[in-house]
Amino acid sequence: MDKNLNVWLDNLLQEIEGIKFRRKSTRRVRIDVAMDALPTLLELLQGRASYVHLSAITCVDWPDDGEFELVYHVWSYETQSLVSAHTRIPRDPGVYLSIYDLYEPAAFFERDIHEMFGVFFEGSPDMEKFILTEWDGPPPMRKEFDSEAFVNQQFEWQPYHPDWLKELEEEGGGVTTRPEDIRW
């Protein structure tokens, strides 16, 4: 039963023009699709091929290509296989369509991607900040945001060479650190 459904799906997807289809294993399928065809593909997968469970939406930042890659992982409880639909959207302006009307779990993932990457999803019910409500910097998951530099500029470090240790050292005591071991 499962086998037949998989074969049927493979045949169907290979018929559709404009998508790149690759079966990685019996339970994992990768599809590359243009950004305007993705909602239709997901509608087809959900309505006709029982892919009812949206497992996750992932955003991957490719600054060199000037693109965001959005990956929609949908799982079918019936055929027990996972389709990962990859699509790429331009980094600027970073706006895409919401699939909330197809999959309700999308609301959380889209909200998350919006605050972490700054991609706006049109038609998503809720684009307000959830995690980073106290944050007014750039979207932190973008590749150009350097977390370490931000930390060095924003926060104080615990001093590992406080005054009382310096006093001890002047008297000839204390702990010496080799220059190559000094991190800060």
Next chain:
Amino acid sequence: MKDIKKIEIIQRPPPPEPARRTNPLARVFDELVRFCQSRSMFMLHYCTGCGAIELPPAMTSRFDMERLGIQPMVTPRQADILLVTGYVSVKTLKRIILTYEQMPSPKYVIGICSCTVNGGMYWQSYATAKVLKDYIPVDVYIAGCMPRPEAVISGLRALMEDIRTGRGDAWKKYYQNYDFYLGNQQRLFGEKWQTPTDVIAEAHHYGMMTDQTLGEHTDLLEQNEVPLDALRTRLKARTE
């Protein structure tokens, strides 16, 4: 090992001498009060980070914190100890400061896990504050990731000992050096940072005003003060 020359053992400062009082029994009463204080502490039930997972074992039958007289308490208004269990994200730190200011004095702060000391393994993270003692005074640190219940209990016993001998007075620092702590808070949360508690008035009340209490940061606090407004929590999801 050869690099280690000599390590001086740092002596803790002796407990402060109580002020001279006329009643010959005053000292005895003070001792008694401190003893009782150290044996009956309420710990605020606030899980700020992942170290809180070791608190239920420490509280329940196996390690049984209650035999030391320590019990969880649900409201900061009646709590003595604030346990900061683990990393403090900036969002949580605001709530920790609000909670700390709501607690009645004397109050004690214990920083559990390495993250409260120096940021721990999240030293790179843009979202967590690194050094807790810059924002509120800390009595005891319990290092480890995460510390075992035995370590938590031993840290609490160290605090009890401090209270009994009169050394547990980190809460006084908050009033005495309010400008320093407020400055660090403003640096992180912006200049408009306000808390509903009037710390300066409390410092007056406890007689702990020093020349470090007021400064440029408290000036900024009074400058930016705005009257309370109706709670503006927008519940309805905004659709754009």
Next chain:
Amino acid sequence: MRPENYQAVNHPPSNEYELNFGPNHPGIEGNYAFKVKLNGDRVLEARADGGYLHRGFEKLMEGRLWIQNIALVPRICVPDPVPMEVCYALAIEELCGLEVPERAQWIRVMQLEMSRVAAHLFAFGGHAATTGMYTPMFWGIADRDLILDRFEELTGGRVYHIYNIPGGVRRDLPEGYLGRLSGLLDYLESRLPDYDNLFFTNQVFVRRARDVGTMTQAQALKWGVTGPNLRATGLALDVRRDDPYLVYGRLEFDVPTEAGGDALARNLVRRSELQQSIHILRQVIDRLPEIDGPIRCPIPNPLAWNVPAGEAYTRVESSKGELAYYVVSTGGGKPYRVHVRGPSSMHAVQVLERLAVGSRLEDIAQIMFSLDACPPEVDR
């Protein structure tokens, strides 16, 4: 705020009021908050407010070596850390094409099930505490500690184990370990009737939890509910069975379901899963001594390990539901992108917001604990 500046706040006249529920609240699991709108004690609207535990894991992992991240991942879900390690290790193994030795696979299954038992004991203890029954909480947490002792013996850590590395596990079992584990299972099994009497069939709990936070099968599927919460609506769906990983395909176990879909049903499913996990662990104890061989396959120098380019999506059934990692590598020494799909990111946000509406204020804590929502998984 100086007292002279306090002013009376003018609220519009209404029976409805808004309340901040958490983060500093004993009825909240972890550090999490709700804003609720109430009429009396009926919830009209609820809105989750997370991010108190946000550490930016996904960003941190991009800045560290593949092997360093093993120490980072268990922190994402504190009560149930083993599935995090295993799922991340599985992703790297898929990228590198590593074949994990069979013995390591069995040891991983053993740990996963031990972790599930520990997490379920913790969850039902927490739920009992929110309904005012402190004895089950004491029992659950004390018995969970016995499992943590076995974890400590095996891995050296009580809570965070950092034991599953890509390619296998770090150490072999200590001498006589399986015997001690078997003794622990006997003890836990003998405790189950006590739990039933005290908690699961106790009318105080049953009447309190019945019809609280009910969802139908269709709703659960639509909202992306997974794990025990989905099985409590009568659907026998389990990643261990549907998308087998490690040696779960060769193990015998039932997928328990309940029909109710309410807080009671979710707890009963967890109770049955305790039994199933003990059953799986017994199979592991029987089979593991026969399986000899290495406990990990050779891996390159972990400090200079360039994982081949590609992407992998691995799924694991954690005690809370479907846990998945999406890992992208560009062939470098560090991950290019790691996305963690925690099951609670559905349960604690959208599902909880919807189930809370129409319930009473005192039931929000119960709904949250019955969903076994784990806030650090949401915030990451």
